Amino acid sequence: MEDWKCMNIRTEILNALKLKNFTKPTKIQSESIPPAIEDQRDILGAAETGSGKTLAFAIPILNGILNARSNESISEESDMETESDSELGSDNENEPEVLEELDENGLGCVSVVNLPPDGFVKPKNKLWAIILVPTRELAMQVKNHIDDVAKYTGINIAAIVGGLSSEKQERLLRKGPEIVVATPGRLWELIQRNEPHLMQLNKVKYFVIDEADRMVETAHFPELHLMLEKINLKRNNKRQNFVFSATLTMVHKAPYRVNIKKKKHIKKNLSPEDKLKSLIQLIGMKNPHVVNLTTANCVTSTVKEMQIFCSVKEKDAYLFYFLKRNPGRSLVFCNSISCVKRLASILNILKLTPLPIHSNMIQKQRLKNLDKFRANDRGLLLATDVASRGLDIVGVNHVVHYDVPRTAEIYVHRSGRTARASNIGLSLLICTPDKKNVYLNVLRTMKREKELPRLEIELRLIRTYHVVVKLAQEIAMLEEKSKKETASTNWFSKAAEEMEILLDEDELPRGMGKGDLQKHNKLVNSKRKQLDLFLATTK
Numbered sequence: 001m002e003d004w005k006c007m008n009i010r011t012e013i014l015n016a017l018k019l020k021n022f023t024k025p026t027k028i029q030s031e032s033i034p035p036a037i038e039d040q041r042d043i044l045g046a047a048e049t050g051s052g053k054t055l056a057f058a059i060p061i062l063n064g065i066l067n068a069r070s071n072e073s074i075s076e077e078s079d080m081e082t083e084s085d086s087e088l089g090s091d092n093e094n095e096p097e098v099l100e101e102l103d104e105n106g107l108g109c110v111s112v113v114n115l116p117p118d119g120f121v122k123p124k125n126k127l128w129a130i131i132l133v134p135t136r137e138l139a140m141q142v143k144n145h146i147d148d149v150a151k152y153t154g155i156n157i158a159a160i161v162g163g164l165s166s167e168k169q170e171r172l173l174r175k176g177p178e179i180v181v182a183t184p185g186r187l188w189e190l191i192q193r194n195e196p197h198l199m200q201l202n203k204v205k206y207f208v209i210d211e212a213d214r215m216v217e218t219a220h221f222p223e224l225h226l227m228l229e230k231i232n233l234k235r236n237n238k239r240q241n242f243v244f245s246a247t248l249t250m251v252h253k254a255p256y257r258v259n260i261k262k263k264k265h266i267k268k269n270l271s272p273e274d275k276l277k278s279l280i281q282l283i284g285m286k287n288p289h290v291v292n293l294t295t296a297n298c299v300t301s302t303v304k305e306m307q308i309f310c311s312v313k314e315k316d317a318y319l320f321y322f323l324k325r326n327p328g329r330s331l332v333f334c335n336s337i338s339c340v341k342r343l344a345s346i347l348n349i350l351k352l353t354p355l356p357i358h359s360n361m362i363q364k365q366r367l368k369n370l371d372k373f374r375a376n377d378r379g380l381l382l383a384t385d386v387a388s389r390g391l392d393i394v395g396v397n398h399v400v401h402y403d404v405p406r407t408a409e410i411y412v413h414r415s416g417r418t419a420r421a422s423n424i425g426l427s428l429l430i431c432t433p434d435k436k437n438v439y440l441n442v443l444r445t446m447k448r449e450k451e452l453p454r455l456e457i458e459l460r461l462i463r464t465y466h467v468v469v470k471l472a473q474e475i476a477m478l479e480e481k482s483k484k485e486t487a488s489t490n491w492f493s494k495a496a497e498e499m500e501i502l503l504d505e506d507e508l509p510r511g512m513g514k515g516d517l518q519k520h521n522k523l524v525n526s527k528r529k530q531l532d533l534f535l536a537t538t539k
């Protein structure tokens with residue numbers, strides 16, 4: 001623990017680190033934490049995926065809150081008279097002026113003057129830190145990660161994300177958590193509703209943007225922009241800012257769009273320096289300490305990168321081949337929700353029990369599937385890029401880019417879900433002729449001179465895999481058809497029943513009467529039996 005101790009970290013935090021068996025800081029931590037704690041510098045940090053960036057900003061925040069609390073209690077002891085100012089500071093202009101008077105019976109009676117916005121309730125605690133992240137799952141994970149290190153500090157952390165009940169989240173905020181980890185959309189919604197705890201936004205002492213490049217380049221930007229305006233309004237000058245990402249300094253060859261408040265589009269080819277500068281300006285960072293540990297390779301050195309080049313028709317068979325021949329915990333990325341859904345039904349038929357995750361699923365199901373994936377060392381997660389950033393799942397052995405990622409950043413973040421915290425892992429990209437240009441562009445952005453090595457395939461086996469997968473595709477299509485037919489027949493029969501109309505079989509929609517349906521189901525069953533036989537003999 002010696003390397004931690006010389007960083008002026010409080011014992012409460014050191015004890016939690018020891019419990020986690022984090023005996024020494026990672027490189028990004030040892031280069032960010034000292035200037036953040038000792039000189040209260042803003043930090044602009046870039047380091048590869050899985051390198052421990054979360055604690056690089058969380059430890060200085062927890063440490064700072066603990067130190068400030070100690071100082072407050074010392075000054076409270078020496079001057080009990082100033083006690084009422086200590087929680088929020090005496091300059092809280094949002095606070096209503098409360099006058100206490102005594103009625104003729106000597107009972108206290110309170111009159112409130114100078115009323116603030118509707119429904120103002122005085123916040124319970126000071127809001128010390130806001131941490132913004134791009135996805136809901138990441139917010140939960142960052143909260144849990146900080147909870148572990150805050151175990152002995154008495155500091156409370158809340159995750160505020162979309163997709164879950166906003167009433168429940170307002171209840172969480174009413175408890176006055178010192179640190180709020182949030183996605184921009186839900187946070188902005190609650191700010192607009194004048195949620196009391198969040199009314200202290202412009203007084204936060206710490207502000208973090210994690211996965212910063214993603215946050216400024218996507219749909220999150222309008223809310224982020226508005227929020228930054230609000231935070232910078234009458235800002236607390238002593239605010240310390242942290243901006244972190246694994247791909248902060250990458251440059252796109254293609255122009256990218258930034259959508260701002262008035263729906264103006266700004267097209268820019270930003271150099272790494274420009275990109276950093278614009279972020280620094282937007283957040284109002286002053287003279288940040290820059291820690292850039294990104295490597296020339298962009299992807300962690302312990303990731304083995306491979307590729308398969310095949311036709312669009314062959315993709316599913318190669319994916320199935322890879323998953324069968326390489327047992328372990330695998331994460332497969334697609335570019336669209338429809339692709340995740342289609343693959344999920346095929347891989348289900350092939351008995352691989354995939355767990356889908358995409359933004360059209362209800363949040364609770366998304367979190368449930370992530371938990372199941374975490375708990376199973378042979379788990380298979382099928383995801384869109386909602387899962388490509390920041391998710392820290394121990395023991396992901398393989399990442400498969402079923403679709404070629406649209407940018408190098410996405411490639412780096414997806415690949416970073418494996419080989420975390422110095423472990424090893426494999427990243428496999430499946431490329432088809434129509435996507436060759438995108439793939440080459442990804443390599444160019446990463447300044448790679450050579451293509452990724454090809455994965456060796458046992459051609460003797462792949463033929464059987466083609467047959468098996470084709471059968472599964474047919475079953476998936478037949479089942480989809482009968483699902484649709486059943487749904488529309490049920491709807492039609494129910495409507496007829498409600499209107500008390502008696503229907504003949506030939507009056508049912510699209511002509512798939514009971515007889516047709518039975519034939520259809522028989523066909524599905526025989527194909528399933530055939531498949532089961534194949535699966536039993538496929539290695």
Ligand SMILES: Nc1ncnc2c1ncn2[C@@H]1O[C@H](COP(=O)(O)OP(=O)(O)OP(=O)(O)O)[C@@H](O)[C@H]1O
Pocket residue numbers: 021022023024025026029047048049050051052053054055245246389390391392416420421
């Ligand atoms: N000092 C440490 N010693 C050992 N393990 C650590 C240490 N710090 C963090 N870790 C572990 O390393 C893993 C990766 O950490 P973290 O999620 O912060 O990475 P990251 O750099 O933010 O990754 P990404 O860019 O993908 O978001 C986590 O499982 C975390 O618990």
